[in-house]
Amino acid sequence: MAIANINADDQKLLDQLVSHYLTNQSLIKAFLDSIHAHIAEAMIEPRALSKLVHSIKRRMKDPSHLKDKLLRKLLEARESGEEFDITEDNLLLRINDLGGYRILHLHTQQMEEIHNALLELLDVAQCDLFEPPFANIWDEESRAYFEGIGINTAVNPRLYSSVHYVIKPRSKMQVTYEIQVRTLADEIWGEIDHKINYPYPHESLSCREQIKALARVASSCSRLVDSIVASHQDWEDEQKAKRLAAH
């Protein structure tokens, strides 16, 4: 990784930004906790979300990862000849995953209901969408599904699959959060990819290729679950129709 063109001023700015994050960390976490309180409550009540969601995860960003991320953004800006415009004033708005929330579910077709339940819940939790949610996809079938349920899509060349919501609490403090929603199989892929390719892509071609293969397997797995659930439903409907006919 070329760090050669980073000067002392850049370094100082990055350190300042990370320290600004650390200063505000407990407040950022308090917001994350408040969002969690709402989601956790919806999970134990016999409402839509509890039947759809398998598990939830949340984390605060590791300061060293934040520094890496800011450095990457700074280098990207330099390379494309643009100004690096993240400051202490906009850091909490511009870096969406200082506090991160993740919702895991079993299969892709649940997304429509999860999407609707989540939008309702965010309103109760006094949060707005900061930008329209979008699904990271890499195949036509997924694009058709997500766009069909009103979620924008973006092609991810690394074969990452996950729906992202960037939200902003209605409050004095200006801060954004990212909620990721993905299937359990995609979570396996995500965790392995994070371990191997983060923050920089693995140097081994074989590792990189195997991870792509894993993405396809994970995607097939989620779809197979879709199919099994649909088949089971179909079978149940059939049985019901038979019982009705017998009466």
Add this chain to the structure above:
Amino acid sequence: MDPNTTSSRGRALRIAVFNHKGGVGKTTLNVNIAAALASLGKKILLVDSDPQCNLTAYLIEEAVVDDLLDTSDSADGGRTVWSAVKPVVDATGNIRIIEPIERLSNVFILPGDIRLSEFEQELSPMWSECFQRKPKGFRGTTAISHLVDSVASAYDIDFVFYDAGPNIGPLNRVLLLDCDYFIVPAACDLFSIRALKTLGHTLLNWINEWKTIVELAPTNVHLLPGLPKFLGYIPQRFRVYGGDVASSYAKYLPRIERGISSDLVTVLRRLNPILAPFSGSASELGQVKDFGTIATASQTQGEPMKDVNAGAPEQRAEAEQVFLEIAKKIITRTSPDIAAAAKK
């Protein structure tokens, strides 16, 4: 008007005479300062926000108090502070505005209630709910503040005094954070001085926690101001012999002043200089000695010391003068120009 969404704080200044060390004469001070301010033409609202109801018992006849407490729980007949906040506790609706009782001329009182301790219990989870950004937490936390908004503006009140119980519990937390100013009564004893340390740190924590809540708060909720400024302290209940403070008490006066300086003024100023506009030595509001018979009579007769039917006339005149001086200082120190100048 929806009392839970409007934030018409009005012009009345809210003050708490506060020290979690009990027996320092808070209620006596409240009644006598209120009467002195009233004699200077001010309108006063006394809020008995202590579940022990000392202020209510002080100023209102026993039979009337009995009746107030018997009916305080009823849906529309209740007239105590508990009656006002009960719908919020029960989550059945907004606060219910109650009418104050005019007890002395231009001194109004919102009666206390033993059941305020139930409200106090609810205030702990409500505080947590504020951190979770839940509207119910904010409704409860600001319930008494809202009641005072409404009553103070309806009766054109100049000064509101919260009679706060001797503890650092969740009820006093919301009262102090609702106040513009607080006054610290200090008795001449070791524990009163020791209490100043806890007092300073407790206020610091409350103000800091509330600052966090303000950052987190949803934009549509009512908030407390959260900046109670130190208005001054009043050494209390020392004995005077032949015009001089008795030596056993006198030694405590400089110690109280030092404690106020180091444990309160310095601690508050470190957080925000506007919290302590007056230095430790400049902040004494007056000294209230043990007035003996007329102090006791004031409590039993429900009158300020200057008007009791007991003691010698000189004694009553002396008490009147002491509280008048305190009242004048309160008016001067809280007048906008002075308060602004003290900040500099």
